[in-house]
Amino acid sequence: xxxxxxxxxxxAAAGIGAAALGACxxxxxxxxxxxxxxxxxxxxxxxxxxxxxxxxxxxxxxIERNPNFISxxxxxxxxGGSKTMADITHNYDxxxxxxxxxxxxxxxxxxxxxxxxxxTSNGVVSYDRLxxxxxxxxxxxxLPMLASAEAQEQVPHSWKAGPQTVILRKQLEAMKNGxxxxxxxxxxxYRCPPGPYERACQVAYYLKTxxxxxxxxxxxxxxxxxSKKGLFMKVWAEMYPGIVEYKPNNAALHVDVATRTIKxxxxxxxxxxxxxxxxxxxxxxxxxxxxxxxDNRWCAVDFxxxxxxxxxxxxxxxxxxxxxxxxxxxxxxxTGKIAAGAIVALVxxxxxxxxxxxxxxxxxxxxxxxxxNVAGVFAYDPEKKTMVGIKESSGVSNAPSExxxxxxxxxxxxxxxxxxx
Amino acid sequence: xxxxxxxxxxxVALLLLCTGAAAQAAPDAQARQLAATCSxxxxxxxxxxxxxxxxxxxxxxxxxxxxxDFKSGARPATVMHRHANGYSxxxxxxxxxxFAAQKR
Numbered sequence: 001x002x003x004x005x006x007x008x009x010x011x012a013a014a015g016i017g018a019a020a021l022g023a024c025x026x027x028x029x030x031x032x033x034x035x036x037x038x039x040x041x042x043x044x045x046x047x048x049x050x051x052x053x054x055x056x057x058x059x060x061x062x063i064e065r066n067p068n069f070i071s072x073x074x075x076x077x078x079x080g081g082s083k084t085m086a087d088i089t090h091n092y093d094x095x096x097x098x099x100x101x102x103x104x105x106x107x108x109x110x111x112x113x114x115x116x117x118x119x120t121s122n123g124v125v126s127y128d129r130l131x132x133x134x135x136x137x138x139x140x141x142x143l144p145m146l147a148s149a150e151a152q153e154q155v156p157h158s159w160k161a162g163p164q165t166v167i168l169r170k171q172l173e174a175m176k177n178g179x180x181x182x183x184x185x186x187x188x189x190y191r192c193p194p195g196p197y198e199r200a201c202q203v204a205y206y207l208k209t210x211x212x213x214x215x216x217x218x219x220x221x222x223x224x225x226x227s228k229k230g231l232f233m234k235v236w237a238e239m240y241p242g243i244v245e246y247k248p249n250n251a252a253l254h255v256d257v258a259t260r261t262i263k264x265x266x267x268x269x270x271x272x273x274x275x276x277x278x279x280x281x282x283x284x285x286x287x288x289x290x291x292x293x294x295d296n297r298w299c300a301v302d303f304x305x306x307x308x309x310x311x312x313x314x315x316x317x318x319x320x321x322x323x324x325x326x327x328x329x330x331x332x333x334x335t336g337k338i339a340a341g342a343i344v345a346l347v348x349x350x351x352x353x354x355x356x357x358x359x360x361x362x363x364x365x366x367x368x369x370x371x372x373n374v375a376g377v378f379a380y381d382p383e384k385k386t387m388v389g390i391k392e393s394s395g396v397s398n399a400p401s402e403x404x405x406x407x408x409x410x411x412x413x414x415x416x417x418x419x420x421x
Numbered sequence: 422x423x424x425x426x427x428x429x430x431x432x433v434a435l436l437l438l439c440t441g442a443a444a445q446a447a448p449d450a451q452a453r454q455l456a457a458t459c460s461x462x463x464x465x466x467x468x469x470x471x472x473x474x475x476x477x478x479x480x481x482x483x484x485x486x487x488x489x490d491f492k493s494g495a496r497p498a499t500v501m502h503r504h505a506n507g508y509s510x511x512x513x514x515x516x517x518x519x520f521a522a523q524k525r
Contacts, residue, residue, distance in 0.1 A: 053465075054453070330461055337457040341450060353450035357512070358458040359504055375500050377507025393507030397499060404499055410472020415461045417470045 032059045033347045036118055036127040038108050038285055040064030040092060042071075043318030043332030044133030045419045050340035052099040058347055061102040061127075062095065063120060066162070069420060072192065073329050074412055075161035079169050080202030082368035088161060094421045111289040113311040129343055131306075131315045132291065132299075133332065134283025135160070136191045139297075143255055143278055151257045155274045158199075159191060171273045172203060177211035179272035182262055184252040185220045186279040189298075191319050191327045193227035194374065196220075196277060198364035201232070204240040205367045216244045217271075219264050221251035227326075228364060228374050228396050235366045235400060252276055282320035291316055298322035303380050303387050305342035305352050306335055315339045325378060325387055326360055333419060334358040356380045359393075363408035370400040371408040449519075455512055456519040467520045478525030484517040 037048045040062050048062040069090045077083035095101040110119035111130070118125050138157065140147040146155060158168040172181065181203050185196040200218050207214040225232050225246070236244040250264035260274040281297035291299045291308040299316040300309040303323070308314045317339050318332030325331050335358075342352045357379040363371045376394030378387045397404060456467070459476060463469045467476030476484070490496035491505035508516070 050457070333461050334458060338454065341454050341457075345450065350450075353454055355451070356454060357508070358454075359461075359507060361462060361500060361504075373500050375503050377504060379507075390507045393503050395503050401499075406472060407499060410469075411462050413470050414464050414473060418460050418465050421465075 032057060033128045034059045034061070034126065035129045035131065035343060035347075036060075036125055037062045037131040037133065038064075038118065039133035039135060039283070039318075040066070040069060040103075041133055041135055041318065041332060042329035042415070042419055043135075043336045044131065045069065045092070045095060046333045046336035047131050047133065047317060047340045047343075048101045049095055049099050049419070050337050051343055052101055054340060055344035055347060058344065059102070060100075061104055061125060062092070063104045063106055063108060063118065063125075064092070065105065065107045067105055068092070069416075070161040070165075071329070071412070071416065072159075072161045072195075073415075075158070075165045076195065076199045076202045077365055077368070078161075078165050079158065079172065079199060080206045080365075080368065081169070082202075082205075082365075085166060090416055090420050092420065098421070108285050108288065111285070111314075113289060113314060116313060127313075129313050129315065129346070130289070131317065131336075131339060131343070132283075132286055132289060132320065133316075133318045133336065134285040134320050136280040136319045136327070137283045138278040139281050140278060143252060143276065145255055145257055146276060146278060154257050155255060155260060155276050157277050158275060159195075159277045159280075168273070168275055172206060175211065175214065175272050178213040179211065180215045180217060180269065181207070181273045182217045182219060182269055182271035182275065184250075184262060184264075184274075184276040185218065185222065186277055187221040187251065188226050189327060190277065190280045192362075193326050193328075194232075194362060194364045197225055197228065197232040198366075199275075200244060200246075201235060201240070201364070201366045204236070204243050208240060208243055212243075214243065216240070217269060218244065218246045219250040219252065219262065219267060219269075220246065220248045223248050227362075228372055231366075231372045231396060231400065232364075239366065252278075280319075282316075286316060286320050289314055294322035303385065304338070304354055304356055305346070306339035307342075315343065323387060324389070326362065328360060328362050330360050330362060330415065333415060334360070354380075354382065356387075361411060363404065363411055365405065365408065366400045369402050369405045371404040372397040372400050373404060373407070449515070451512075452515040452519040455508070455516050459516065459520075466523045468523075475525065476520040477523035479517075479520050481514075481517040481521040484520060485513055488513045488516075 037044045048060050071088040074088050092103045096103050106120035106122040156167045158164045204216045254263040261270045286292050291310045293310045306315045317335040319327040338356045345352045359377045361375045363373050365371045374396045377390045381388045463476045469475045488505045491501045
């Protein structure tokens with residue numbers, strides 16, 4: 001999508017002036033409030049859509065650097081070979097045509113919270129409120145040899161769906177029968193807690209069915225499987241015996257990119273396909289806005305509005321926040337809706353809903369058809385000022401099943417639709 | 422139509438708009454936010470695109486009964502029993518009202 005000059009003229013017009021006046025007090029001078037959303041993933045696209053749905057008088061601009069939405073959920077199935085990139089790629093057309101969101105394809109290069117402006121690769125835009133849904137970026141301080149694009153072609157992370165997904169799939173296709181695939185998992189918190197273990201299942205499924213003498217070695221920086229532990233351990237033992245080997249307490253210490261050799265505290269392995277998921281932090285856009293204030297990595301927010309605790313009029317949602325919530329696409333969708341409701345209330349001068357409550361639902365595929373879920377409901381605790389999981393509501397499937405594989409497909413179709421259509 | 426009449430018409434329309442806006446109660450934020458949690462799997466405003474039940478326009482009593490049956494285990498489930506356990510009866514009633522009011 002080419003950037004349209006008229007989009008920015010419109011934005012400039014929307015951005016002029018101070019706070020919006022009441023419509024009936026000054027009908028002639030009324031200016032629409034302008035909300036800018038940076039990041040068109042599960043969180044940002046949802047927020048843009050729901051603000052337009054619940055506050056049709058609010059102008060919304062969504063800035064996203066990629067031309068399309070590519071879903072991280074289900075990208076492991078592309079790596080395993082049972083889905084294609086086309087299956088996980090969606091466009092932003094309906095956000096524009098059905099909901100009237102201004103879609104701007106550009107890279108954000110600066111944010112000025114004082115002046116309330118966002119500088120992009122294609123110009124400057126003003127906002128009344130800013131929503132950041134920056135996802136994650138990688139921390140290369142412990143693995144500097146992986147920081148370059150060239151290194152990531154040889155040793156992919158494949159932890160952002162897109163070209164990186166394709167690179168890993170192609171490397172697996174080219175790998176010989178009897179080859180070794182090594183997956184390195186960082187210490188929690190990272191994006192999508194069960195994601196690495198689902199990936200191991202998907203690669204194991206592909207290798208078992210096409211190159212059965214091959215191995216999947218998991219080097220986990222964590223002391224144990226961080227999500228759906230019992231289910232994954234059982235699946236590896238029963239469905240992929242002799243293929244999957246799980247090694248906890250094995251953070252990556254060094255990688256030799258050319259030979260695809262990884263060194264951890266207890267292991268040194270030369271892999272045929274080496275997949276290193278580095279440690280993560282809030283996407284770099286968050287640092288541009290000065291909202292990174294937890295461990296130099298994450299963003300603290302008010303859980304009733306998702307407004308940053310560091311900067312006024314800036315809301316942060318999704319993976320980038322510091323929260324006792326899983327960093328999942330589903331959570332980004334849910335936090336986006338709380339932010340959308342709060343922003344509409346704030347713009348209209350209504351009270352912000354004080355007791356948010358929402359659910360997480362996360363499916364992992366263990367082969368091409370069977371899935372397991374983890375789900376739970378979280379409620380805001382006004383005394384602790386944080387989200388708290390409701391014990392009776394949280395838990396995992398009893399066992400993998402094709403029925404749940406069907407529900408996982410339904411989850412994907414419906415959430416993609418809820419985010420974008 | 423004369424220019425004057427257009428102005429007059431616009432004036433009346435604006436007046437009606439303002440009166441309407443002032444008279445309209447703020448939406449039930451709790452009901453809307455609770456229902457929005459369901460929509461990730463059941464479609465925006467309960468309009469599922471497939472694989473999960475459409476909640477939009479669902480009979481209020483039917484919705485409440487299903488959620489209570491999920492809670493008690495009377496209706497077996499893979500995931501809904503856990504979701505149902507996370508909400509109070511009052512919250513479930515709010516969701517039921519919201520979805521019953523959506524056009525199917």
